[in-house]
Amino acid sequence: MSTKSILRSDEFSCPSCVTKIEKALSALPGVAAAKVHFNTGRIEVEHDAAATPVDALVQAIRATGYEARPAAF
Amino acid sequence: MFTPILTILRHPASRRKWLTIISGALIVFGLTALYGFGLRGLWAASMLAAAFVAGSDIAWRAFHALRIRHFSIELLVTVAAVGALFIGEYWESAAVTFLFMFGAWLEARTMRQTRGALADLLKAAPEVATVIRDGEPVEVPAASVLLDEIVLVRAGGRIPVDGEVTEGSAAVSEAAITGEPIPAEKSAGSHVHAGTIAENGVLRIRATGIGADTTLARIIRRVEEAQEERAPSQRMIERFAQWYTPGIMVLAIGAWAVTGNLPLALTLLVVACPGALVISTPVSIVAGIGRAARSGILIKGGQHLEHAGRINMLALDKTGTLTEGKPSLTEIVPLGGIDRAELLHWTAIAESGSDHPLGRPIIEAARAEGALPAADKVEELAGMGLVAEHDGRQIAAGNRRLFDHLGISFDAPAEAALAGVMGRGRTPVIVALDGKLAGILGLSDQPRAMAAAAMAELRRTGINRIAMLTGDQPQPAQAIAAEIGIDEVHAALMPEDKLALIRQFQAEGHHVAMIGDGINDAPALAAADTSIAMGAAGTDVAIETADIALMADDLLKLPEAIAISRATLRNMRQNLVIALLTVVGLLAGVFSGDVHMASGMLIHQLSVLIVIANAMRLMRRPRRDRPGSQSRPLRPVEA
Numbered sequence: 001m002s003t004k005s006i007l008r009s010d011e012f013s014c015p016s017c018v019t020k021i022e023k024a025l026s027a028l029p030g031v032a033a034a035k036v037h038f039n040t041g042r043i044e045v046e047h048d049a050a051a052t053p054v055d056a057l058v059q060a061i062r063a064t065g066y067e068a069r070p071a072a073f
Numbered sequence: 074m075f076t077p078i079l080t081i082l083r084h085p086a087s088r089r090k091w092l093t094i095i096s097g098a099l100i101v102f103g104l105t106a107l108y109g110f111g112l113r114g115l116w117a118a119s120m121l122a123a124a125f126v127a128g129s130d131i132a133w134r135a136f137h138a139l140r141i142r143h144f145s146i147e148l149l150v151t152v153a154a155v156g157a158l159f160i161g162e163y164w165e166s167a168a169v170t171f172l173f174m175f176g177a178w179l180e181a182r183t184m185r186q187t188r189g190a191l192a193d194l195l196k197a198a199p200e201v202a203t204v205i206r207d208g209e210p211v212e213v214p215a216a217s218v219l220l221d222e223i224v225l226v227r228a229g230g231r232i233p234v235d236g237e238v239t240e241g242s243a244a245v246s247e248a249a250i251t252g253e254p255i256p257a258e259k260s261a262g263s264h265v266h267a268g269t270i271a272e273n274g275v276l277r278i279r280a281t282g283i284g285a286d287t288t289l290a291r292i293i294r295r296v297e298e299a300q301e302e303r304a305p306s307q308r309m310i311e312r313f314a315q316w317y318t319p320g321i322m323v324l325a326i327g328a329w330a331v332t333g334n335l336p337l338a339l340t341l342l343v344v345a346c347p348g349a350l351v352i353s354t355p356v357s358i359v360a361g362i363g364r365a366a367r368s369g370i371l372i373k374g375g376q377h378l379e380h381a382g383r384i385n386m387l388a389l390d391k392t393g394t395l396t397e398g399k400p401s402l403t404e405i406v407p408l409g410g411i412d413r414a415e416l417l418h419w420t421a422i423a424e425s426g427s428d429h430p431l432g433r434p435i436i437e438a439a440r441a442e443g444a445l446p447a448a449d450k451v452e453e454l455a456g457m458g459l460v461a462e463h464d465g466r467q468i469a470a471g472n473r474r475l476f477d478h479l480g481i482s483f484d485a486p487a488e489a490a491l492a493g494v495m496g497r498g499r500t501p502v503i504v505a506l507d508g509k510l511a512g513i514l515g516l517s518d519q520p521r522a523m524a525a526a527a528m529a530e531l532r533r534t535g536i537n538r539i540a541m542l543t544g545d546q547p548q549p550a551q552a553i554a555a556e557i558g559i560d561e562v563h564a565a566l567m568p569e570d571k572l573a574l575i576r577q578f579q580a581e582g583h584h585v586a587m588i589g590d591g592i593n594d595a596p597a598l599a600a601a602d603t604s605i606a607m608g609a610a611g612t613d614v615a616i617e618t619a620d621i622a623l624m625a626d627d628l629l630k631l632p633e634a635i636a637i638s639r640a641t642l643r644n645m646r647q648n649l650v651i652a653l654l655t656v657v658g659l660l661a662g663v664f665s666g667d668v669h670m671a672s673g674m675l676i677h678q679l680s681v682l683i684v685i686a687n688a689m690r691l692m693r694r695p696r697r698d699r700p701g702s703q704s705r706p707l708r709p710v711e712a
Contacts, residue, residue, distance in 0.1 A: 001612065008183045010181075010184075010188060011085070011086055011181050011185075012181070012184065013177050013180035013181040013184050013681075014146070014180070014346070014348055014351070014352065014681075015351050015352065015355070016145065016351075017162060019143060020138050020141075020143045020145055021139045022215050023138075023142070023143050024137070027141050036456045037297070037301045038355065039188075039300045039301050039355045039358070040188065040191055040297045040300050040301060040359070041188060041404045042297055042301075044187070047538075052675075060515065062083075062085055063137050064134065064137060064138070065085045065130075065134045065137075066085055066086075067084060067085050067086055067087075071195070072198070072216055072284065073198075073284075073285045073290050073293065073294070
């Protein structure tokens with residue numbers, strides 16, 4: 001089942017990171033769509049929570065060099 | 074010993090901070106070794122170490138990006154830094170990697186401040202709520218409160234849901250939502266918003282909106298969408314940036330192939346990211362929209378910001394916008410020997426039998442002066458008024474038509490008094506006792522407290538034409554307009570007349586903003602260059618449809634919104650100029666041989682920081698708003 005998770009990061013300093021993080025998230029199993037907003041630091045991921053839990057999303061973003069936290073909205 | 078180090082290493086931000094500090098220290102050590110003691114070998118070793126320390130993180134990120142087939146800026150910097158080491162430029166390599174890391178750290182820090190307004194809104198949303206379940210207060214996550222559950226909020230606590238107060242009273246600070254610094258009194262029946270603070274007292278609130286379904290969440294969502302919306306200029310820049318980086322890389326390879334000048338090629342790689350250019354407009358927009366949100370002004374995006382920055386004419390609806398929208402009793406004119414208090418008393422007895430809006434302020438005024446008995450009998454005559462009986466006396470209260478109907482005539486003083494009340498722009502309520510005229514009560518919809526000040530402020534901001542568009546009659550409209558300093562009045566208008574007028578203003582070459590209540594003003598609002606809604610915190614429709622939504626019922630937010638839009642537009646243009654000059658200057662410097670790797674990185678990072686710092690100026694409070702510069706009367710806000 002696909003769920004939509006929202007994460008936030010306040011570490012973005014250059015929009016070049018946007019595609020990098022989107023690609024890193026999309027490469028994970030069960031991720032249908034990933035959208036990174038540079039201006040607000042909002043990250044939206046459509047994923048299968050069973051295949052890739054939110055923690056795995058945080059790990060993938062961390063691997064690209066940024067810290068993100070899950071958010072309620 | 075190892076665990077804290079591991080924690081630091083695992084955390085990207087803290088790892089980068091420490092790597093930057095160590096790398097910086099190594100550079101200082103190396104420079105001291107060379108210039109203080111002439112130790113060339115030690116200098117080279119420390120520069121090499123500095124480049125490795127700072128470069129390791131850059132290379133690691135470049136490698137991770139490559140694995141997902143992404144060509145990153147980090148890769149270019151890594152290639153440049155490694156290339157510099159190969160040709161023996163240890164200092165350049167160390168400086169480039171250190172500056173890349175240090176710059177990014179500073180940029181992230183300052184960017185965080187421009188994003189601060191959004192962070193504050195997010196922080197305003199409480200995570201836990203105290204609900205009454207089975208008669209006991211229980212703490213639960215705010216998102217798991219159920220509709221219609223009773224939420225308990227104690228003094229100093231943040232209200233976790235949208236809802237209606239069922240019990241208790243408190244002064245509630247709504248600053249997070251409306252930007253209004255003065256708390257509003259809330260008691261049973263009042264609506265309260267999630268994110269506002271009960272400064273004293275205890276409230277019991279019946280939840281009507283939870284989690285994402287609260288005004289606060291909608292505002293956050295709207296602010297984010299507005300900040301993400303790309304201004305037309307930004308789209309152009311992004312297209313340019315897409316070609317710029319690969320273009321510079323091709324140029325670097327070409328330059329190396331043709332001239333064999335490896336330092337030149339590596340320097341080109343260092344300046345291949347037009348950093349200042351790509352963030353020049355977004356940072357201004359994020360800061361401008363964020364600054365506005367802090368004042369309870371929701372600007373719906375870069376495009377609306379650009380429009381609002383160009384506004385030179387304002388059209389306003391009267392009732393409910395310039396006025397409170399609640400009629401109040403403003404004068405009592407007794408006729409034929411009765412005294413003022415007696416006239417009010419008898420009129421109120423008659424009105425107490427009806428729920429006409431004009432009666433409410435009369436009843437309130439009479440209650441304030443003493444006990445108010447109920448009428449024995451009341452007969453309402455539609456479109457005219459009412460006739461009541463009490464204590465054996467007959468009371469008639471209404472308009473001129475009622476008295477023509479009852480056959481009660483007006484003598485000369487009565488005619489003069491009536492003309493006087495109407496001439497002052499009041500709506501008259503004429504009263505007779507036992508068939509004889511007793512007096513006239515004048516009611517008026519009062520202009521908002523700050524209306525005159527707001528109009529003056531708007532003119533100072535450069536709005537040179539302000540017009541009132543109203544469906545009301547010319548006399549009361551003129552009276553209100555004169556009181557608040559508006560000289561252009563268009564009265565007795567139907568909604569389509571308002572629309573036609575907006576079109577006419579635009580045809581005359583004005584950029585028109587329209588502010589209205591959104592119901593009968595809808596066509597005019599849609600036609601205006603910028604539509605503004607006021608008191609939007611209470612009505613979510615206004616948040617959704619207006620280009621600019623003022624959360625509080627405060628006309629002074631109007632000049633502020635326009636001033637912020639203008640300042641943001643100006644700021645965007647300044648940033649664009651700074652960024653373009655940097656790009657041109659850097660390329661010219663690289664090809665003239667004046668700019669090398671370290672200086673290229675330094676200029677690049679400085680330009681990014683200057684652009685962010687310039688945008689941060691928008692976050693400051695405008696002078697008018699500073700505390701102490703102005704005192705506002707306390708007035709309750711009913712949401």
